[in-house]
Amino acid sequence: MWSEAPPVAIHAPGNPILADGRYYSTDPAPLVAGDRLWILAGRDEAAPDVDDFIMNEWQLLATQDPASGDWTHYPAIARPEAVFAWAEPGRAYAGQIVQGRDGRLWLYAPVLQKADTSKDRFAIGVAVADAPTGPWTDAHPAGPILSQMVPEPNTIQNIDPTVLIDDDGRVYIYWGTFGRLRAMELAADMVTPKGPEHVITGLDGFFEAPWLMKRQGVYYLLYAGNTVGPDCTPTLYHACIAYGTATSPLGPWTYRGVILKPVSSTTSHPGAVAFKGQWWLAYHTADAKGGGHFRRSVAIDRMAFDDRVSPPAILPITPTRRPAPPPAPSRDIAGRATATASNVPIPVRYWIKALNDGIVRPTPLPPDLWGAEPGPASQWLEYRFDTPVTLNGARMRFWADASAKIAAPKAWRMEYWADGWKPVRDPKGFGVGVDAFQPASFAPVTTRCVRAVLDTAGAGVAVQEWEVLAPTAQPPRAPIAATAPPCDLKP
Incomplete structure (x- = not known):
C-alpha cells in the first residue's frame, strides 16, 4: 500500500x-x-x-x-x-x-x-x-x-x-x-x-x-x-x-x-x-x-x-550542467567529425547529429537515429574531419522497426578519401545485426574523410551510432566548432 x-x-x-x-x-x-x-x-x-x-x-x-x-x-x-x-x-x-x-x-x-x-x-x-x-x-x-x-x-x-x-x-x-x-x-x-x-x-x-x-x-x-x-x-x-x-x-x-x-x-x-x-x-x-x-x-x-x-x-537560456570528470581516452573519434549522408535533407523524423553524439539508448526514438526512408538500393554516411586522422576500425549500431519498414542493411562497407573514394583494405567483421554494435576492422588508413556504404536493397535503414576507431586510444577533444569542408577540398 x-x-x-x-x-x-x-x-x-x-x-x-x-x-x-x-x-x-x-x-x-x-x-x-x-x-x-x-x-x-x-x-x-x-x-x-x-x-x-x-x-x-x-x-x-x-x-x-x-x-x-x-x-x-x-x-x-x-x-x-x-x-x-x-x-x-x-x-x-x-x-x-x-x-x-x-x-x-x-x-x-x-x-x-x-x-x-x-x-x-x-x-x-x-x-x-x-x-x-x-x-x-x-x-x-x-x-x-x-x-x-x-x-x-x-x-x-x-x-x-x-x-x-x-x-x-x-x-x-x-x-x-x-x-x-x-x-x-x-x-x-x-x-x-x-x-x-x-x-x-x-x-x-x-x-x-x-x-x-x-x-x-x-x-x-x-x-x-x-x-x-x-x-x-x-x-x-x-x-x-x-x-x-x-x-x-x-x-x-x-x-x-x-x-x-x-x-x-x-x-x-x-x-x-x-x-x-x-x-x-x-x-x-x-x-x-x-x-x-x-x-x-x-x-x-x-x-x-x-x-x-x-x-x-x-532572454535565451543556456542550460547548465553538473561538473563532470573529463572523458577517458577512447579509440572512438567520431565526435570530432562533421556528419553528412546521401539523403540530405534528412527526413524530419531523424537527426544526423545522433550518429556521433556518443549516446546509445536501449529503445531509441527517431531523434536518436539517422534514418533513410525506403527507396534507393544503397545509402551512405560520411564523416569529415578538419585534419587527417588515422583509423583502423569502426562500429555501427543499426535499428529496425518492421512497422516503419526500417531494417538492417543487407551488407555494409567502408571507404576512405584519397583523391577519390577507395575501399578500405583487409576488411573484417561488418555484421548487420540490430540492437548491438557491429564491429569492423581494416588496414590502417590516414585520411580526412571516411564513408560507410549501406546496401539496403530498397528498404529503409536507421543507425543509432557510428563509431570510427583510431589504432590507439586518443585523448578527449571537443567537437570541432566549424563544419569541416567537403572531402575533395583541402582543409
Whole structure:
C-alpha cells in the first residue's frame, strides 16, 4: 500500500537536481510558499527498455536558495487514486500548485478517470491542502472540473493545467496538448468554470506544456513547441521552449520567440517563477544517470528579461550542467567529425547529429537515429574531419522497426578519401545485426574523410551510432566548432 516517504536533504552542484538515477523527476511546476521555492514534479518510473510514461506519483523539491544547490526532496506527496476517488492509479502527469487568496494550496492535476466512456479519459481534478506536502484532499469530490464531458463536451486531451491568480483575484486556467490549447476563467472558489471556454491561437508551434505567468503588467505564456526548423527543433519529436505575450489573461497572444533550445529529452516542459528578486526557469532533461526520454530529471536555471524593449523579452537560456570528470581516452573519434549522408535533407523524423553524439539508448526514438526512408538500393554516411586522422576500425549500431519498414542493411562497407573514394583494405567483421554494435576492422588508413556504404536493397535503414576507431586510444577533444569542408577540398 502506498504511503508518504520521509524527506531527504540533497546537494546538487548543478543540473539535474536529482542526478544519481534513484529517482527521476519530470514536468516541473515551481511555486513560492513561505521562504522556500518548491518544485512540484512527476516521477518517471519506466524501465530502461520501456518507451512509455510510467508515472504513479508526484514529488516535491524545495530550497531556500536555488543557487546554493541545497534542496530537500519529498519523494512522494500524492498519488492520483489516493487524492481523487474517481481516478485510476498511474498517469500522474504534469500538474501545478498555486496558493489561493485564502492561503491554502491548490493542486491542479491531470489524471485518468475510471468508469468513464470518453474517447480520452484524461481529466483535470483539483485538490487542496494547507502545505505543499499535503495531505491533499479532493476539492471537488463530484469529479473533475475539466474533461471531455465537463463543463461542455470537447475532443482534446485534457492535461497540462496551468493556473494564474491575477492581481484582482480572478483565476484563469489554461490546458491542452497535441497542438490544441484551451483557456477559461474559474470562479473565486478555484474549481467552478466561469464563462466560455476559449480556443487559444497565435502561439506558433504550440504543442503542449503551457505555463501562464505575469510580470510588470504583461502576461506571458511559456510552452513546448515543435515547429521543425532552425529556431526550434531539429526533428518532429524534439521540443523547444517558446513563449508569447498578451495584455489580458485570455489573450489574444503574440508569439515572441524561443528561449530554450531542445534538451536531451524529446519532451520539454517549462515552469517559471520569481523568487527573492530573481526569476528562475525549471525544465527537465534526460541528463541523470540512466536517464532517457521516459526517465527525465528536473533542472533549473536563471531567467532574465530585456526591459529595454516593449513588452520585455525573455532572454535565451543556456542550460547548465553538473561538473563532470573529463572523458577517458577512447579509440572512438567520431565526435570530432562533421556528419553528412546521401539523403540530405534528412527526413524530419531523424537527426544526423545522433550518429556521433556518443549516446546509445536501449529503445531509441527517431531523434536518436539517422534514418533513410525506403527507396534507393544503397545509402551512405560520411564523416569529415578538419585534419587527417588515422583509423583502423569502426562500429555501427543499426535499428529496425518492421512497422516503419526500417531494417538492417543487407551488407555494409567502408571507404576512405584519397583523391577519390577507395575501399578500405583487409576488411573484417561488418555484421548487420540490430540492437548491438557491429564491429569492423581494416588496414590502417590516414585520411580526412571516411564513408560507410549501406546496401539496403530498397528498404529503409536507421543507425543509432557510428563509431570510427583510431589504432590507439586518443585523448578527449571537443567537437570541432566549424563544419569541416567537403572531402575533395583541402582543409
